[in-house]
Amino acid sequence: MSPLPPLDLIESADPLATPRRVALVRPDRRPAVRTTDEKYVMTFPNLIVREVILFQLVVVGLALAAIAFDAPLEGIANPLETPNPAKAPWYFLGLQELLHYFPPVVAGVLMPTLVIVALVVIPYARINQTAGPLWAGAGPRRALALAAATGAVVALFGVFQCWPIAVPTAGIALAMFAARRGEQGGAFRRLLAKVTLPEWIMIWFAVVATILTVIGTFFRGPGWSFVWPWSHPLAF
Amino acid sequence: MPALDTAFRRLRESDVYRSIVRHGAASTNRNRSLLVFENLFLHVHPVKVREKTLRFTHTYWLGGIALACALILTATGVLLMFYYHPSVPQAYRDMKELEFVVDNGLFLRNMHRWAAHLMVFATFLHMMRVFFHRAYRPPRQFNWVIGVVLLIVTLLLSYTGYLLPWDQLAFWGVSVGTNMAKEAPLVGEKSRFLLLGGNIVSENALLRFYVLHCVVLPVALLLMLSVHIWRVRKDGGVQGPPEEPPQREEVR
Numbered sequence A: 001m002s003p004l005p006p007l008d009l010i011e012s013a014d015p016l017a018t019p020r021r022v023a024l025v026r027p028d029r030r031p032a033v034r035t036t037d038e039k040y041v042m043t044f045p046n047l048i049v050r051e052v053i054l055f056q057l058v059v060v061g062l063a064l065a066a067i068a069f070d071a072p073l074e075g076i077a078n079p080l081e082t083p084n085p086a087k088a089p090w091y092f093l094g095l096q097e098l099l100h101y102f103p104p105v106v107a108g109v110l111m112p113t114l115v116i117v118a119l120v121v122i123p124y125a126r127i128n129q130t131a132g133p134l135w136a137g138a139g140p141r142r143a144l145a146l147a148a149a150t151g152a153v154v155a156l157f158g159v160f161q162c163w164p165i166a167v168p169t170a171g172i173a174l175a176m177f178a179a180r181r182g183e184q185g186g187a188f189r190r191l192l193a194k195v196t197l198p199e200w201i202m203i204w205f206a207v208v209a210t211i212l213t214v215i216g217t218f219f220r221g222p223g224w225s226f227v228w229p230w231s232h233p234l235a236f
Numbered sequence B: 001m002p003a004l005d006t007a008f009r010r011l012r013e014s015d016v017y018r019s020i021v022r023h024g025a026a027s028t029n030r031n032r033s034l035l036v037f038e039n040l041f042l043h044v045h046p047v048k049v050r051e052k053t054l055r056f057t058h059t060y061w062l063g064g065i066a067l068a069c070a071l072i073l074t075a076t077g078v079l080l081m082f083y084y085h086p087s088v089p090q091a092y093r094d095m096k097e098l099e100f101v102v103d104n105g106l107f108l109r110n111m112h113r114w115a116a117h118l119m120v121f122a123t124f125l126h127m128m129r130v131f132f133h134r135a136y137r138p139p140r141q142f143n144w145v146i147g148v149v150l151l152i153v154t155l156l157l158s159y160t161g162y163l164l165p166w167d168q169l170a171f172w173g174v175s176v177g178t179n180m181a182k183e184a185p186l187v188g189e190k191s192r193f194l195l196l197g198g199n200i201v202s203e204n205a206l207l208r209f210y211v212l213h214c215v216v217l218p219v220a221l222l223l224m225l226s227v228h229i230w231r232v233r234k235d236g237g238v239q240g241p242p243e244e245p246p247q248r249e250e251v252r
Helices: A042-069 A091-099 A104-124 A126-130 A140-159 A162-178 A187-193 A199-218 B002-014 B016-022 B029-037 B062-080 B090-100 B103-130 B143-161 B168-181 B188-196 B203-234
Strands: A008-010 A020-022 A039-041 B048-050
Touching: A008 A039, A020 B090, A039 A042, A039 A104, A039 A187, A039 B029, A042 B048, A042 B103, A091 A199, A091 B168, A104 A126, A104 A199, A104 B168, A126 A187, A126 B029, A140 A162, A140 B048, A162 A187, A162 A199, A187 B002, A199 B002, A199 B103, B002 B016, B029 B062, B103 B143, B143 B203, B168 B188, B188 B203
Parallel strands: none
Antiparallel strands: A008 A020, A039 B048
């Protein structure tokens, strides 16, 4: 069944006019409000009780964490004594890790700005509204274009020797191509075959951001050299 | 215990109680409805909700966890403010006071810190959940944008709070971060100066971060969060996995 034709709201600038709504009613659809067979339940107690339980679980969990682990406190701030390494809070350590590979204006300004802009435009990009599975109805041209695009990203980060991005990008590109004709594969490949292009990009972003943050947090020591997490104290 | 039951019933039927809570016990659907829509705080909910929105996998309760953290942070934060002076070196001494003098002071600070980390984490996961459920589709596009702003406000809240203990970790963490801001073309140097009240992280920066952390950003969070939740309600409640293609009645 095709969707109902649009409703027309006849608007007037006259403050005394009553707004009129004109809708076309097709014989196969009743003018009644859209009915749904969805089941509804009372908000109290069904939702409210769940909310209260959730809040209590968070409080209890955090209280246990607060008993078990103390917040770090080092010596009083001293501008003359720079710790090595000097680290930002953990959620910025992905950016600080980027600083190791790129000039500060790229790592500290350009990349975060691009991320925020990309996040904001998500709901306004047509592809996010309409995208189907990446390989649905795709010919060899799409495979070629994707190979070129992912290859270019891997090469770009490879040139800057930024392996924490280049290697996962290559891995996700491989998964992307494993999804091609994945409908005939095992359960995991069938799952991959359903992923849309925007979702692949978001998975890539989340994986790269996580890897950079984990490296910056756990694997970086004096002079931003590679260290094992157990060889140095961690503070959050 | 009949005596206790009678006492409770008397209390609930008393004029004073009924002047405060204007509906009877929530044992009927009418009173359950009144309980929700006669309450300022609960009436952001509809009286009835779609049953499937209660499923764990519908939202994973991630927005709720972030909100719970915000409430806990407000409560513990206000208590911490009673013991804190945003000045050098008293700020650091106050940390020691919290640890060794104030009853449960360390617990309070621990809870505030872990709740802050959890809030950043939960907000990020909430964003991922909304993305993969495609819950940003019409009519919810702008609420996604508000959500991105809320993520940034959350990060800024955590970041401004990071300086307040005034220990080496705080000082250098904030120095590293604000040095990155300096690199922004044209506005970088100026905005860093504005943020720090000087060219380096100093007592002025501590005071500015304190005011941002305790007044400006919480108010911003409250306002944006109110709009965020209000719009969720107006758009028909929480949106789970996309079971049906997007459908909208075009009103022109």
